[in-house]
Amino acid sequence: MVQYNPKDWITYIFKFHKSDTFRQLIPMMLLIGAYSATVCYLEIHFFKLKDDSHVKNISIMHTTVGFVLSLLLAYRTNTAYDRWWEGRKLWGSLVNNSRNLAIKLSAILENESDKNYFRKIIPGYASILAKHLTNEEVGKVLFEGLDLEIDHNKHKPNQVAKMIFNKINDLYKSNKISGDQLIILNAELQSFTDVCGACERIKNTPIPYSYSAFIKKFIFFYVMTLPFGYVFSLGYYVVPVVVFIFYVLASLELIAEEIEDPFGTDENDLPIAKIASNIKKHVEEIL
Structure with missing residues (x-):
């Protein structure tokens, strides 16, 4: 189990521990970044979509389902922590x-x-x-x-x-x-x-398979559709934005996976x- 000082903000912001989700997600983040850049290039330079294109309205879907996704992740992490604390x-x-x-x-x-x-x-x-x-x-x-x-x-x-x-x-x-x-x-x-x-x-x-699999699929398709709508307002800046959103959502799922079985050998398991x-x-x- 990782021993730490919860009041030491600077260390945690700029230091990446080996149990940090950032290290585990680097390959996926690079793929998501490349995918977002490809979508951005196709919409701006290849298809040359205009601002009045209906594709721009896809962002309405993200606003609607984003709240549902946040509730699912909150329930997921709370359930995993309850198992760890029990x-x-x-x-x-x-x-x-x-x-x-x-x-x-x-x-x-x-x-x-x-x-x-x-x-x-x-x-x-x-x-x-x-x-x-x-x-x-x-x-x-x-x-x-x-x-x-x-x-x-x-x-x-x-x-x-x-x-x-x-x-x-x-x-x-x-x-x-x-x-x-x-x-x-x-x-x-x-x-x-x-x-x-x-x-x-x-x-x-363990957490039921269908529930865990659904959240992973939800996060994946949510992130993969983000570039289509936000390209019109962000341009190529959509790449770091989408990568960051994926990092936040996927990290919550990874943390829940790690602590839901507190009797393993992971860094955050019980000592x-x-x-x-x-x-x-x-x-x-x-x-």
Whole structure:
């Protein structure tokens, strides 16, 4: 995730970060510029259209549908940001629940070996979940002194959650924790799987294809028809104007595409590996 100072305007205006949409759109912008220049040349020099030509009235269409396009893009970016923010809230919940579970176990458990097990297995769940969401391979030994027999053909976070609950159940059977304490711990144990399921829902349910494809087509045909009407009033200045309009509209769509899946490896995705590392640090401090 990109760390930045939101008050530093000058840097953001004149600096192009590698995650900036400008870099990704340069090829398309050059093609749009060449296309606009070709349309301008044909209308002015080849067909020699006059100012009273009906082609000039095409700009009326852009005024009409431009408002609709702006609404679609606003909804698109808001929906994508909601998915990104929900993912951040879920991982914030995982941080708090991991802390709460560690705090309760630190007060309940007396055996140091039991504490040491949870000191490693609780952060282990966050680390496994982060790798699961980013489709990374999970090693057999996650932390020193704790061997996790992970079956790569089965759901990995569920395996770790099962290990945690089995250990809690063994402590209950050996009378190291009471029935009331088992009930107290259940909320945090259940929350781990709830967070995992919600994250998977975001990751595995993209924006419907027809909606995303329609917006791309809408932007494309909107931009491709811009030069026809505005040539009469702008001349060859229509080239930079059309390129800039394409840059703005296409950038909004690219930003929405990037943040709608917050568990990837893009520059603006959530730093879930870092959050998992913080969970490990906090749990070790508590236990």
